[in-house]
């Protein structure tokens with residue numbers, strides 16, 4: 074994934090970290106958990122589409138898309154990567170629909186819901202990174218993180234679960 078491909082998130086700079094928040098439905102959370110359990114003990118990964126509001130501090134997830142973890146098979150238990158072409162395709166589709174990629178979710182089999190150094194090295198500021206801890210095929214803690222503008226570290230953001238519409 075090249076940083077230059079991240080056209081959608083441009084114009085949302087200078088996020089106020091204190092207001093950082095991501096909102097998603099219970100159903101979406103369950104969908105992410107289902108994905109994470111299905112790929113266990115390998116990491117799953119996917120994209121979150123939606124909108125940025127205000128200064129970009131709050132994001133609303135409208136849609137998810139499962140992506141393939143294309144990292145080397147032996148290392149998928151603690152690494153993931155999304156094919157750059159697939160990422161670009163997803164970005165184009167989002168453009169056509171009028172929403173944008175607002176974040177990436179992935180699972181941590183047998184590890185805490187905290188981004189790794191590898192994750193930090195491959196993340197972009199602005200996007201939300203939702204990490205799901207999975208143990209014994211059960212989704213445990215789910216947390217969302219945002220990378221600081223200087224990429225020095227991830228800071229937690231509020232993950233707000235909206236009430237099911239159904």
Ligand SMILES: [Zn+2]
Pocket residue numbers: 151179180181187188189192204
């Ligand atoms: Zn990770």
